[in-house]
Amino acid sequence: MKIFLVGGALRDRLLDRPVSDHDWLVVGATPEEMVARGYLPVGRDFPVFLHPETREEYALARTERKSAPGYRGFTVHAAPDVTLEQDLARRDLTVNAIALPSELVSADGRFDPTPGTLADPFHGQRDLRDKVLRHVTDAFREDPVRILRVARFAARFDDFGVAPETKALMREMVAAGEVDALVPERVWQELSRGLMETRPSRMFEVLRECGALAVLLPEIEADARTMQAIDIAAGQKASLAVRFACLTGGLGRSGPPGLKALHAVCERWRVPVEIRELAEVVAREQGHIDGSGTLDASGLVRLLERCDAFRKPARFAEALQACECDARSSGGGEAPYAPRQHLLAVLATAAAVPTDVVARAAQQSGATGPKIGEAIHRARVEAVAASPA
Structure with missing residues (x-):
């Protein structure tokens, strides 16, 4: 039994990036041996175990063979005779197919991946130096999720290019209909991760170039304005919700058909x-x-009500941030986004109205149901109209 550190931890260490977690590969062991050593089995589709003390994941070396279309169409072979190189060969990218013997990793997780200590049969270190994302073997074509993963890594490592042969293979996979078989959960998982990367526009650029964007998100034009908006949101460290709103906000410019398209996107990918x-x-x-700068007090309050800003002020602040990113992408520059400060001030004024007092007064005058809501609305409009802001 031999244990190796593999994947992202080594890649990030070689790139002098922070290492967040460790993935371990076990060669020459059976599931029974792992359980006997105290490891807890947690893998559903293939043998993965949690270390009895650190709770880090340890996966048995395995090979995979395509048996049906789509993400789940694999036959997995995990056995003691599967070699390290065979396991690395079924991985997605060469930069993720590097291994280091576990005895060279200290108890606190530190390690020094010098060239002579690394197992690198597919030249991942070379591709790291050359800043290239390249598939390991033709087995890449067997898992369409890898198209999304390449696009996501392009968004994370935004100075890396995708190897021409990998681009060609991705286009072949799209043409063969592999992307159509992707399950919603995995698509959203990869899209959401990509949106949270350093330069999310590159994810959509790569997906567009290989034809996958037209299959997965035909509603999204991925025009320059939209792509710049999501990159601006990334630069502001915006939340996933804000970045997704920047991605889809342009749909609203076409009115009801655009809102229908947005609903379709959200339903399709859950x-x-x-x-x-x-x-x-x-x-x-x-x-x-x-x-909003041209609206009167009544129009401003109606806008806040439609946005549900009184009940969900934090969400409204995120909506303003998304609108600001879009405004900057369409020539707004670095000047302060006037609607943000104005509307937040209006919201503060209107929200300060003692609605319970207004409601009681309306009830005492005989108002019920919607009439009470109208009285609250009028009180808020009056407060905004009287405010110097």
Whole structure:
């Protein structure tokens, strides 16, 4: 039994980037041996175990053979006779197919991956030096999720290029219909991770070049304005919800058909509710937010009500951030985004109205149901109209 540190930890260490976690590969062991040593089995599709003390993941060396279309169409062979090189050969990119013997890793996780100590049969170190994302073997074509992973890594390592032969292979996979078989959970997982990378526009650039964007997100044009908006949001360390709203906000410019397209995207990839709701607010109200400087007190309060800003002020602040990123992408420059400060001030004024007092007074005058809401609305409008802001 031999244990190796593999994958992202080595890649990031060689790139002098922070190492967040460790992936371990076990060669020459059976599941029974792992359990006997105290490891806890957790793998559903292939043998993965948790270390009895560190709780880090240890996977048995395995090979994979394509048996059906799509992400789950694999037959996995994990046995003591699977070699280190065979396991590395089924990985996605050469930069992720490097291994280091575990005895060279200290108890606190530190290691020095000098060239002579690394197992690197597919020249991942060379591709790291040359800043190239290259598939390991033709087995890459057997898993369409790898198209998304390459695009995501391009967004993370934004100074890396995708090898021409890898681009060609990705296009072949799209043409063969492999992307159509992807399950929503994995697509959203990779898209959301890519949106949170350093330069998310590169993910969509790579997906567009290989044809996958037209299959996965035909509604998204990925034009220069949209791509710049999500990169600006990334530069601001914006949340995933804001970045997704920047990606889909342009759909709102086409009115109801665009909102219908947004709903289709969210349904297709099972976008979480809180992210979907922010995207809908931005797509529907972005034009009104941008032009809020021309609204009177009544129009401003109505805008806040449509955005549900009184109940969800934090979400409204995120909507303003997404609109600001879009404004900057369309020539807004670095000047302060006037609607943000103005609308936050209006919200503070309107939210300060003692609605319980207004509601009681309305009830005492005989108002019920919607009439009470109208009284609260009028009180907020009056407060905004009287405010110097």
